[in-house]
Amino acid sequence: MCGIVGYTGPRQACGVLLGGLTRLEYRGYDSAGVAVVSDGEMALVRRVGKLENLKAAVAGDPVVGTAGIGHTRWATHGAPTEDNAHPHRDCSGRLAIVHNGIIENFAELRTELAAAGHAIRSETDTEVVAHLIEALYEGDLVAAVQKATARLHGSYAIAAVHLDHPDLLVAARKDSPLIIGLGDGENIVASDIPAVLEHTRRVAVLHDGQVAVVTPERVTVHDASGAEVEPEVMVVEWDLDAAEKGGYEDFMLKEIFEQPKALRETLRGRVGEDGRIQMSELQMSDEELAAIERVFIVACGTSYHAGLVAKLLIEQWARVPVEVDVSSEFRYRDPIVDRNTLVVAITQSGETADTLAGVREARERGARVFAVTNVVGSRVTREADGVIYTHAGPEIGVAATKTFTAQIAALSVLALRLAQARATLEPEQVASLWAELATVPDVVEAILADAQDIEACAREYTQAVSSLFLGRGMGVPVAMEGALKLKEISYIHAEAYPAGEMKHGPIALITPDVPVVVVATQGHTYEKVVSNIQEVRARGARVIAVATYGDEAIRSYAEHVLWIPQVSEALSAIPAAVPLQLLAYHIAKLRGCNVDQPRNLAKSVTVE
Template identity: 50%
Template sequence: QWVTMVTRDGFRVQTFDGQPVTPEVHSVSWDMVTAEIGEYRHFMQKEIHEQARSITDTIGGRIDFATGQVTVPDLNLTPELARKIKRIVIVACGTAAHAGMVGKVLIESLARIPVEVDIASEFRYRDPLVDGGTVVLAISQSGETADTLAAMEEGRVKGATLWSIVNVIGSQAMRVANGYITMQSGPEIGVASTKAFTAPLVDLYLLAMKLGELRGTLDAARLKMLAADLARLPDLVGRTLDRETAVEAVAQRLRDVSHCLYLGRGINMPIAYEGALKLKEISYIHAEGYPAGEMKHGPIALVDKDMPVLVIATQDHWYEKMLSQVEQAKARGGVVIAIATDGDTLMATKADYVLYVPECPWLLSPVLTVLPLQLLAYHIAVLRGCDVDQPRNLAKSVTVE
């Protein structure tokens, strides 16, 4: 056994009885970035797999699972304010806007408040109708997105209450808001956002629960049920991410395509948008997300053997409609990849490939259905030799127009 003595002048190695030793030196080809990535090839892959943890952290301390009571003190949400709200306008860009679209369904379903989702760069220039009964809710990972900050200022000038959902503590979107909720995702290094998409979905779910409680649209029994559903979510996320090998097989099939069409309905319509955006961002494949019900209003003309169609078809109240879209795409020669619920043997007979997710309450299903789409974009990009963490022409935070 040896002991190493380290001083400001260097180091020496010796045995316990003081005899000097000349050790064989092995250089480790790690830099700090590689060390932080750990067992993963890229930050994006690491951050995808961190989502069970980031969701646990986002939930932590904010809900009493025994009663269903939600605590979000930094939002400064009082019963009086909750009753005063006439509508909520969510302003965001890119991936955050897709999270906002899911939030619209959550808040309208649970709190029965009308919600609009506006692209921040459009909102700021449109002279929008905003007043004291409006909440302008900004979503931004960095909290420094220029268009989102400008949209918040537009709301402030017109007398709206400003809320924000941010990941970076102390960011401008946090400071200028009347109240905020943090994502608790931790640093996100990859330019293409992953864990900073699913964490705000949890924040929005908690917000919808709190608003529903204060406005009387959710009784105690429903709050407990919603809390119990949320308690299971991190485990469901982990189980979904354990199926990465199945996603890799589909990525091999799609690595050389030039176009993809993503279809979703209801609360999973924004996941079609987000899945398409991820593929565009990191693999440079043209992809388009579309509401499935609009397929016959144009996109169906594009479907053939060279246009893969990815459909989000979990077993919810849109399932029969989505099954019909799969059949329509197959009838026109399309290659169909379906995101489906465990045990769905019917979908396996209809689609060319099926990526399964665990059964989940429909309000939380977007957190699961987006995971195979994130992994799919990642593995296609790796197979194409793309720079996954730093895709061309993109920046992590867009701080200018």
């Protein structure tokens, strides 16, 4: 949620800020602004709505200066108005800050600062921080920020500039991501890597409680006690081209078509010369893995659906019970977790607030915790006992596509590793399953090469106001993910149910105006799914089926069939999900929706 960019160096800051904010648009926002140290004044420009509105404003009245901060805001405290947009200034107008996160004690601080004579103009928690820094400022901006952050409760990533220090940026973080792009004679503070890639691939990652002092020539980092520490520096493996559309109309479509590559990269190197599954990052012996009595998977949104797939695979292959919890429920329900429990936290960004809280809860109870994430250096990589990376590359579209299928691939390897360690599958069975899993990228490639009928199908359903998604077994999480994709990018209401549950309520919704999408791939419950299709057709529903090539019988039960190649039932989730991604994409495009930036949504949910 929200985006931060700060620049100090020889170039005009405004252009760098706007370029960086453009590459952070995927994070979700409803207003934007910049503050630039300009000829002894703090030039501030803010606009409601898309970044184009801000760009038009500064084009008409250029902002000149070589240091500044910019922000795209996703409203939490206060409506999306110009007064509530970031950056925010103090009473003097000499200090400006931007902030991601939520300050939980802002009301208390607001009352205190107002009583001391500060004029707070907005409804935001962020402006309170600006006035708190002002109250503590005695000529040293770094000291004032350190003192102010010590009083904040909640989460924050902050960047500040001050007229008394025209080349200086001060940045601080707690529970909200913040990085620094290390350039040559210039440095860039940002909330995510794409904002800096045009200028550098060397990145310093701030950790919780740290404060960074950033000038054009130098970056120093201090811990919560004020002691200087060596920053964690990494070189980003992907370049700016990976974060651009590359000839595709939308990031979402590009990322759907990148799935074969993402899957291959995620699976690469997972089998050793001895034929055994390699997952050294677990740092657990076969004996330790065999001692696991229970697995918990905690995740949100699309990652939760990947967790449901993993549950089926782990229970089937490794014969250990698995519970899958929505992260926000896990942290509050007093789960039964101990040292014989393995907790798997799935988070694309590695910064999901509720999932991180679940990680902490599990570790406090003695469980071993592993994270599945796509972002090197993210917070979860430091809080978990081990990390399983999905190598999907940057995902800019808000609706997860390639990271979902890459998560399933990584979790499939984990399930095989557990089965191998627990000897619940014979070596020949593990080898056979791995051999088929390794072909899944080719299967997805074949689906994408023969997907032209999906847009024609989509044209018939653009006016729907509600839809129902059904499946059994592995088809249930696929149906849930398909429904989520449709609702979040096309704004058509969609519900997903196990097909056997349909008669227990959802069948009351069936009319000819409610399309029913059914995952009907070959498997041991196929005949049951066909019976469910006949039940909805008897009530006038139009059916879209995801089915296996060669299943001619399904044609008589469905108005439209989205075909996938034959794969084993256990490995069907990834191929079956791809046509539903494309169906949602084409329906949304035909309805005129912005598929990359759906309304009200953010790519990375870093607040509770």
